[in-house]
Amino acid sequence: MPTAKLGEVDIKYYTIGSGKPILFISGLGMDHRTWMPQMLFFKEKFKVIVFDNRGMGESTGSLGPYTIPIMAEDAVNLLEHLGIDKAHIVGSSMGGMIAQEMAINYPEKVDKLILCSTTAKLSKETRQQILQGLHNIVDGKVDNILSINPHRILFERAFNYIMQLTFSKEFLEMNKQFIENMLRNYSTKLSYTETLLKQIRGVTKHDTSRKIGKIKAETLVMTGTCDKLIPSKDSEILYNGISNSTLVKIVCGTHGMHHEKANEFNEEILRFLDGVK
Numbered sequence: 001m002p003t004a005k006l007g008e009v010d011i012k013y014y015t016i017g018s019g020k021p022i023l024f025i026s027g028l029g030m031d032h033r034t035w036m037p038q039m040l041f042f043k044e045k046f047k048v049i050v051f052d053n054r055g056m057g058e059s060t061g062s063l064g065p066y067t068i069p070i071m072a073e074d075a076v077n078l079l080e081h082l083g084i085d086k087a088h089i090v091g092s093s094m095g096g097m098i099a100q101e102m103a104i105n106y107p108e109k110v111d112k113l114i115l116c117s118t119t120a121k122l123s124k125e126t127r128q129q130i131l132q133g134l135h136n137i138v139d140g141k142v143d144n145i146l147s148i149n150p151h152r153i154l155f156e157r158a159f160n161y162i163m164q165l166t167f168s169k170e171f172l173e174m175n176k177q178f179i180e181n182m183l184r185n186y187s188t189k190l191s192y193t194e195t196l197l198k199q200i201r202g203v204t205k206h207d208t209s210r211k212i213g214k215i216k217a218e219t220l221v222m223t224g225t226c227d228k229l230i231p232s233k234d235s236e237i238l239y240n241g242i243s244n245s246t247l248v249k250i251v252c253g254t255h256g257m258h259h260e261k262a263n264e265f266n267e268e269i270l271r272f273l274d275g276v277k
Contacts, residue, residue, distance in 0.1 A: 224253020
C-alpha cells in the first residue's frame with residue numbers, strides 16, 4: 001500500500017478503479033479491509049479510496065488522543081495528498097462520525113455523504129453497553145484503560161466483544177476463518193490495543209448533535225433494523241437533523257451490514273449516487 005506522510009502520521013491507503021472518487025472510512029477497530037465487498041463492487045464505476053485510520057492497520061500512530069475531528073482531518077489531508085478536490089464520502093460507525101465532521105468542517109471536500117450504522121452522539125444505553133463490556137474485560141473504568149500496558153489477551157477480548165456487537169451469531173459462525181485472520185493480523189502489533197482504546201475514547205466523546213444541521217451535502221443515512229450497537233432511532237435523528245437527507249433501513253441488517261448484507265448495501269448506495277429515487 002502507498003503511504004501518505006501527513007504531519008505526525010503516515011497513512012497507508014489504497015486506490016482502485018477510475019471515475020468519480022469515493023472515499024470509504026472504516027469503523028472502530030477496523031482497517032481498510034473491512035470495505036473489501038465495496039471495493040470490488042464500486043471499482044467498476046468509481047475511483048475507490050480506502051485507508052487505515054491512524055494507528056490501525058499499516059498506518060502509524062501518534063501520541064495523545066485520537067479524537068474524531070483529528071481523524072477527520074487525516075481523511076481530508078489524504079484527499080489533499082491525492083490531489084482530489086471533492087469526493088463522495090462513505091463512513092460506517094466510527095467512520096460515519098468522522099464523515100460527519102468532514103461534512104461539517106470541510107464541506108468543500110464532500111460531494112455526496114453516506115452515513116452508515118452511525119450516530120450524532122452515543123445514547124446513554126449504547127455508551128453504557130460499550131463501557132460495561134470493557135469494564136468486564138479489564139475490570140476498570142475506561143478512563144483508566146489507557147494506563148494498562150497493551151497486550152494480546154486484552155486486545156483479543158476487546159476485539160471479540162466488538163465482533164459480537166457488530167455481526168450476527170450466524171455470520172460469525174459462518175465466517176470464523178475471516179474473523180480469525182483479522183484477529184491474527186491485528187494482534188501481531190501491540191500498538192493495536194492502544195489504538196482500539198483510543199478510538200473507543202474518541203467515539204464516546206463524539207457529539208455533533210447540535211451541528212448536524214450544518215451539513216449541506218446530499219446525504220444518505222443507512223441503518224440496519226437488527227443493529228445491536230447503534231439502534232435505528234439514532235439514524236432517524238441524523239435523518240431529521242440533516243435537511244437534504246434520505247433514510248434507508250435494511251431489514252435484518254446488523255451493525256456490520258456492509259458485510260452481512262453487502263449486495264443490498266451496495267445497491268442502495270449506488271442508487272443514491274446515481275440519483276435514482
